[in-house]
Amino acid sequence: MSRLGFMWANLFRRPVRTWLTLVSVLIAFLLFVLLRTVSHAFSEGGGFGEPGIDRLVVSPKYSIIDPLPISALQQIAGVDGVLAVTHADWFGGVYQDRANFFPKYPVEPIPHFEMYSEYLIDPQQLEAFANTRTGAVAPAAMAAKYGWKVGDKIPIEGDIWAKKDGSRNWEFDLVGTYAAPEDLQQPAVFLLNHAYFDEAREVGEGTVGWFTVRIADTGRAAEIANAIDALFTNSLNPTRTITEAEQARQFMQQIGDIELMMTGILAAVFFTILLLTGNTMAQALRERVPELAVLKTIGFSDGAVAALVLGEALLLCAVGALLGTAAAFGAAAVIGPGLEEAIGVFEINGVTVASALGVSALLGLVRLSIVDALPER
Amino acid sequence: MAVVSCKGVEKTFIKGKESVEVLAGISLEIEAGDFLALMGPSGSGKTTLLNLIGGLDHPSAGSVVVGGQSLAEMSARQLAKWRAANVGFIFQFYNLLPVLSAQRNVELPLLLTALSSKQRQANAAAALQIVGLADRARHKPGELSGGQQQRVAIARAIVADPGLLVCDEPTGDLDRETADEILKLLETLNGEYGKTIIMVTHDPKAAEHAAQVLRMDKGLLVEDAA
Ligand SMILES: Nc1ncnc2c1ncn2[C@@H]1O[C@H](COP(=O)(O)OP(=O)(O)O)[C@@H](O)[C@H]1O
Ligand SMILES: [Mg+2]
Numbered sequence: 001m002s003r004l005g006f007m008w009a010n011l012f013r014r015p016v017r018t019w020l021t022l023v024s025v026l027i028a029f030l031l032f033v034l035l036r037t038v039s040h041a042f043s044e045g046g047g048f049g050e051p052g053i054d055r056l057v058v059s060p061k062y063s064i065i066d067p068l069p070i071s072a073l074q075q076i077a078g079v080d081g082v083l084a085v086t087h088a089d090w091f092g093g094v095y096q097d098r099a100n101f102f103p104k105y106p107v108e109p110i111p112h113f114e115m116y117s118e119y120l121i122d123p124q125q126l127e128a129f130a131n132t133r134t135g136a137v138a139p140a141a142m143a144a145k146y147g148w149k150v151g152d153k154i155p156i157e158g159d160i161w162a163k164k165d166g167s168r169n170w171e172f173d174l175v176g177t178y179a180a181p182e183d184l185q186q187p188a189v190f191l192l193n194h195a196y197f198d199e200a201r202e203v204g205e206g207t208v209g210w211f212t213v214r215i216a217d218t219g220r221a222a223e224i225a226n227a228i229d230a231l232f233t234n235s236l237n238p239t240r241t242i243t244e245a246e247q248a249r250q251f252m253q254q255i256g257d258i259e260l261m262m263t264g265i266l267a268a269v270f271f272t273i274l275l276l277t278g279n280t281m282a283q284a285l286r287e288r289v290p291e292l293a294v295l296k297t298i299g300f301s302d303g304a305v306a307a308l309v310l311g312e313a314l315l316l317c318a319v320g321a322l323l324g325t326a327a328a329f330g331a332a333a334v335i336g337p338g339l340e341e342a343i344g345v346f347e348i349n350g351v352t353v354a355s356a357l358g359v360s361a362l363l364g365l366v367r368l369s370i371v372d373a374l375p376e377r
Numbered sequence: 378m379a380v381v382s383c384k385g386v387e388k389t390f391i392k393g394k395e396s397v398e399v400l401a402g403i404s405l406e407i408e409a410g411d412f413l414a415l416m417g418p419s420g421s422g423k424t425t426l427l428n429l430i431g432g433l434d435h436p437s438a439g440s441v442v443v444g445g446q447s448l449a450e451m452s453a454r455q456l457a458k459w460r461a462a463n464v465g466f467i468f469q470f471y472n473l474l475p476v477l478s479a480q481r482n483v484e485l486p487l488l489l490t491a492l493s494s495k496q497r498q499a500n501a502a503a504a505l506q507i508v509g510l511a512d513r514a515r516h517k518p519g520e521l522s523g524g525q526q527q528r529v530a531i532a533r534a535i536v537a538d539p540g541l542l543v544c545d546e547p548t549g550d551l552d553r554e555t556a557d558e559i560l561k562l563l564e565t566l567n568g569e570y571g572k573t574i575i576m577v578t579h580d581p582k583a584a585e586h587a588a589q590v591l592r593m594d595k596g597l598l599v600e601d602a603a
Contacts, residue, residue, distance in 0.1 A: 001481045001497070003488055013476045294472045297433060298486045298533075299461025301454050 007312045014284070018316065021280050025320025026327065028273035033328035035266045054218050055115070056225055057247050058211040061238040067207030068237050070198075075231050076211055081224045083216050086111035089209035091192065092160035093170065095146070102142060104156065104190040105209075106197035109135075115212050118180060125150070125176025133196040136172035139188055140179045148174050154190075162202045170200075213241075281313050380541060380573050381407040381430055386439035388425050388596075399425045401596035402439070409540070412567040412574045414587035421593040423577040424545055430575060431464050431543045432456045444540065461489045465534025465572075469546040471526040473518040473533070479505065480514040483532045490537065504532035507570075508562060524555035531562060535572070542566065544576040548583050560586040 001009075011018050058076060060066040070087065077085045091104040109130040113121055121129075121137065129135045136154060148154060151174065158168040172192050198205055215224050225241035232239045242250075285292075292305050300308070388400040399422045407413055415423050428434045429441050432448050433456075441448045444463055451459065473482045483501040492500065505511050508528040518526050527547060534542055544563065548556035564586055566572045576587060584590050592599045 001477075001484050001488075002494060006477070006481075006485070006488065009476045009481070290472075291474055294474065295485075296457065297431075297460070297466050297472075299457050299459075299489050301457040303454075304457075304489070 003308065003311070004315075007308060007315055010288075010308075010312055011316060013288075017280065017284065021277050021316060022320045022323075024273050024277050024280075025317050026324040028270050028277075029321045029324025030327045030331075032266060032270050033325055034331060035262055035269075053243070053245060054215055055244040056213040056215060056221065056228070056241050057244055058213060058228055058239050058241045060210075061229075061240040066237065067204055067209065068211065068239065070206050070208050072232065072237070072239075073208075073211060076213060076228055079224060079227050079231070081215050081217060081220050081227075082213055084111065084115060084214040085211055086115045087194070087208035087211045088112070089194070089197070089207075090160065091156075091158075091197070093156040093158050095154065095156055100146070102188050102190055104192060106192050106194040108194050109137075109191075112191065113178075115214055119178050120180070121176060121178035125178075128175040129191075129193065132173055132175050133193060134171065134173050135175040135196075136190060136192040137176045137178055138174060138190050140177040142188055142190065143174070143177045150174055150176060161197075161204075163200050164202050166202070212244075277317075278313075281316075285309060378409060379406040380409045380411075380444055381405070381575070382440075382442045383426075383430070384440045384442075386426070386429060386436045386441060388422070388429065388434070389437045399596055400429075400436070403593075403596075403598055404439075405591065405598060407573060407575065409573055410567070410571055412564070412586070412588045413576065414584035414590045415575060415577045415593060416579055416581070416584055416590060417593035417599075419579070422596045423593055426593070427543050427545055427575065427577055431466060431541075432460050458489075461486060461537060463539050463541060465531075465537070465539045465542045467527070467530055467534050467542060467544040467547045469549040471518070471523075471530040473526055473529055475518050478515050478517055479510060479521065479529045479532075482518070482529055483536050486533060486537045500536055501532070504536040505529070507535065507566075508532045522555075523551050524558060527551065527555075527559050528562065531559070531566075535566065535570070540571075540573055542572050542574045544574065546577055546579070548578065548580065553582075556580070556583065 058068070058072075060068055067089075068087075073085050073087060076082060086108050088105040088107045091106055093104050094100070095102070109126060113119065113126055125137065129137050138148060138154075143149070154172045154174055156170045156172065158170050161170075162168050163170065178191075194208075213224075213228070215221060221243050225243070228241045229239050292309070295305050295308070296302070383403055383405050386400055386403045387398065389396050389398045391397075403426060415426070417423055425434075429436050429448070430443060432443070432451070436449055439449075446459060446463075448456065448459075473479075474485070477485070480498070480501055483504050484497050487497040487500060490497075502511065502514065505514055508531050510525060510528050510532065513521060513525060513529075516525075518529070521529065531547075542563070547563070548559050551559060560583055563574055563576065567574050567588075574587075576583070578584055
């Protein structure tokens with residue numbers, strides 16, 4: 001028998017309690033890894049490119065699900081200082097599996113790529129995009145990820161939008177891919193043809209999600225934004241116009257809030273479970289004080305007894321953590337990327353927390369006096 | 378030469394404002410290879426004295442020298458190390474660890490030595506052989522009779538080969554016949570293996586197995602009646 005064998009034997013003194021403790025630790029670590037992964041996935045998502053400093057975004061003032069009438073485009077184009085206007089919308093939709101999350105925007109092909117001139121597309125493919133009713137283009141990286149080739153049909157299940165025939169099975173023809181220059185964040189947006197989308201959808205014809213505006217003079221951004229919003233102040237669809245940079249900043253802030261909230265929930269769950277576990281372990285230890293006294297009689301020092309008991313707790317935590325993490329990896333197939341980064345955080349937090357709790361649970365117990373604790377002398 | 382030498386040993390327990398003087402000045406010497414029985418009424422301080430000689434506690438006054446080492450001056454850590462190498466403890470209620478087999482209970486003290494895992498196993502098996510329980514090595518304490526458990530406890534006490542065995546009412550929980558077997562075993566350990574034994578008992582029949590009997594009353598040694 002080794003010391004490890006001794007610890008192991010002690011863990012199975014009350015198998016039910018050990019199993020329950022193990023399961024608690026396992027769940028704590030499972031939750032930890034999964035929630036870290038989810039919150040990480042949040043910050044990965046988005047798909048905004050580098051904000052253009054000369055672009056404004058015109059959104060509905062009160063809710064992003066209120067659409068704007070497409071007729072507003074002409075009015076916006078008429079505002080002094082506006083060079084170009086185009087529009088886009090949220091398509092939502094699911095490609096094969098909810099885990100395959102990427103935004104899909106119906107856009108006007110040629111004006112869109114004129115507006116986002118930093119995104120590069122083969123002119124012939126752009127023309128095919130403009131001329132194919134059911135055409136779509138995807139970022140090259142996205143096409144590679146899902147194994148799409150130009151000419152493939154991409155089925156998307158419409159969770160927001162149904163077609164006029166009531167069907168939700170949309171299908172798009174991939175006519176090209178586009179890329180961003182190296183110094184730009186890869187824009188992970190699947191683009192489809194607005195004209196087709198608008199005529200095929202069951203409801204909402206003639207509306208768009210938002211407009212993007214290019215202005216000539218960035219120094220006049222605030223003034224132009226105010227002028228645009230003034231056009232619609234008393235309409236059914238008041239607008240809110242901000243620079244793309246400001247939009248990106250607000251978006252990041254929201255993600256930050258979500259991450260903070262997730263981290264809060266996470267910490268609470270993790271600490272609660274580990275505190276309960278620590279408490280159970282401390283209780284288990286209290287029952288064993290006479291046995292620990294016997295160990296000390298035999299010649300185990302305070303330190304050696306503490307090491308044994310702490311080792312038991314850590315052994316249990318380690319097994320639970322390992323199984324919990326393994327379970328999280330199993331579940332990760334559903335959740336997708338980001339697990340590796342999450343594991344990095346987990347190593348630091350998890351082990352520190354577990355050992356800190358173990359230590360605190362023990363401190364009061366190991367310094368027991370043998371003579372007082374020996375059973376039935 | 379005296380293996381154990383106590384001079385003017387006092388022990389006072391302090392509980393809140395009350396202090397109880399349990400040992401009131403005890404001096405005694407025990408020669409190597411002795412088998413000493415310590416008798417006396419309940420509460421006379423026998424266990425307390427045994428704990429001091431075994432290095433489990435410090436005296437309030439006086440000196441306890443065992444095997445040339447003055448225990449009063451040693452730290453708790455030093456005492457633990459000293460106990461592991463020099464003293465075997467045998468208790469009335471065996472104090473085995475219920476989760477471990479007999480073999481593993483006996484191996485426990487060897488975890489504190491530098492012996493290899495193989496050697497630990499071999500030594501534990503040898504100790505079980507000496508107490509006549511080789512065939513029960515895999516049994517847990519709960520699967521053994523009282524007498525068998527006490528044999529395992531004795532094997533655990535001798536496995537690290539200490540010179541001194543301290544036994545606190547080792548037969549107090551056993552029937553006559555089983556008690557006699559345990560006492561014979563102690564005699565063998567004393568006679569054949571040269572262990573110095575100090576045994577607390579209030580059973581005169583048990584004391585007959587010892588070579589020498591000391592009596593205590595109210596924290597003091599009293600004249601040997603024999
Ligand atoms: N740790 C202790 N704290 C306080 N009093 C103790 C302690 N240990 C023993 N005593 C007291 O010392 C006296 C002698 O105890 P003990 O040595 O166990 O006697 P014996 O073994 O002869 O029956 C008893 O009155 C007991 O209550
Ligand atoms: Mg006693």
